[in-house]
Amino acid sequence: MTTTTNPQATYAGAALDSTYPSLRNLPVFVTGGGGGIGAAIVSAFVEQGARVAFVDVAEDASRALAQQLHDAGHAAPWWRTCDVRDVAALQAAIQDAAAVLGDFSALVNNVASDDRHTLESVTPEYYDQRMAINERPAFFAIQSVVPGMRRLGGGSIINLGSTGWQTKGTGYPCYAIAKSSVNGLTRGLAKSLGQDRIRINTVSPGWVMTERQVQLWLDAEGEANLQRTQCLPDKILPADIARMVLFLASSDGAMCTAQEFKVDAGWA
Numbered sequence: 001m002t003t004t005t006n007p008q009a010t011y012a013g014a015a016l017d018s019t020y021p022s023l024r025n026l027p028v029f030v031t032g033g034g035g036g037i038g039a040a041i042v043s044a045f046v047e048q049g050a051r052v053a054f055v056d057v058a059e060d061a062s063r064a065l066a067q068q069l070h071d072a073g074h075a076a077p078w079w080r081t082c083d084v085r086d087v088a089a090l091q092a093a094i095q096d097a098a099a100v101l102g103d104f105s106a107l108v109n110n111v112a113s114d115d116r117h118t119l120e121s122v123t124p125e126y127y128d129q130r131m132a133i134n135e136r137p138a139f140f141a142i143q144s145v146v147p148g149m150r151r152l153g154g155g156s157i158i159n160l161g162s163t164g165w166q167t168k169g170t171g172y173p174c175y176a177i178a179k180s181s182v183n184g185l186t187r188g189l190a191k192s193l194g195q196d197r198i199r200i201n202t203v204s205p206g207w208v209m210t211e212r213q214v215q216l217w218l219d220a221e222g223e224a225n226l227q228r229t230q231c232l233p234d235k236i237l238p239a240d241i242a243r244m245v246l247f248l249a250s251s252d253g254a255m256c257t258a259q260e261f262k263v264d265a266g267w268a
């Protein structure tokens with residue numbers, strides 16, 4: 001089993017093409033927002049003028065991201081160091097952030113860890129830890145935000161899935177199990193939440209060039225695989241995932257719910 005470190009946040013502007021007036025002043029909560037795709041999602045919402053809160057276990061990266069957004073002239077996001085394996089701490093962070101920013105109109109369940117492991121090496125404890133990061137937080141974050149969304153008369157929940165298990169990716173069977181359950185979470189809640197105009201969707205990235213992915217996995221074989229399997233030749237960047245997330249959180253996504261939206265350059 002390998003445990004890997006997280007990258008430092010580096011904010012260079014999300015540089016999205018679209019502006020969504022409906023996102024201005026919208027309270028948004030993002031899990032795992034201090035690095036990788038989460039940081040791009042946080043940055044993109046902040047650039048749209050949304051009122052953003054995020055949690056992340058990586059304190060330095062989170063502080064750096066908030067500072068960089070502030071230095072770029074944006075409102076600094078609310079953030080807290082929080083290990084999402086601690087459900088009580090996650091739910092307390094959501095409640096505390098809502099007390100400052102208002103009931104959340106959008107929730108982005110982004111946090112995950114794709115640490116590598118083999119079938120043989122996994123113990124029951126390790127299995128439970130993988131689910132505690134990759135599966136359980138989304139459910140309990142939803143449980144926390146839904147009463148506020150009901151008060152608002154609606155909301156948008158976006159669960160980050162993955163095309164990794166769909167393309168039979170190897171080296172992370174527990175991650176694959178957890179990620180395949182994201183569609184079940186989305187589909188299993190869509191009808192009941194929809195009665196209150198709360199939309200819930202899955203966004204499944206392909207292989208996204210986060211700092212972590214580039215440092216750990218983008219070798220010559222990975223490059224060749226990418227060129228062979230993607231339909232589009234260009235690499236997917238974190239901002240490409242943020243584009244889809246913004247659309248689904250905005251009023252332009254008003255009639256989208258219960259679906260999986262892949263941003264994978266045609267890989268899966």
Ligand SMILES: NC(=O)c1ccc[n+]([C@@H]2O[C@H](COP(=O)([O-])OP(=O)(O)OC[C@H]3O[C@@H](n4cnc5c(N)ncnc54)[C@H](O)[C@@H]3O)[C@@H](O)[C@H]2O)c1
Nearest residue numbers: 032034035036037056057058083084110112160162207208
């Ligand atoms: N990068 C890809 O190629 C890719 C592909 C498919 C799906 N995804 C999905 O996109 C989402 C984001 O992935 P990423 O590549 O940006 O991941 P990442 O590892 O680069 O970033 C994850 C963030 O979550 C934080 N985090 C990790 N464990 C935590 C914990 N216990 N408590 C709180 N925060 C914690 C990390 O510090 C980091 O900031 C995930 O849901 C992932 O499954 C990513």
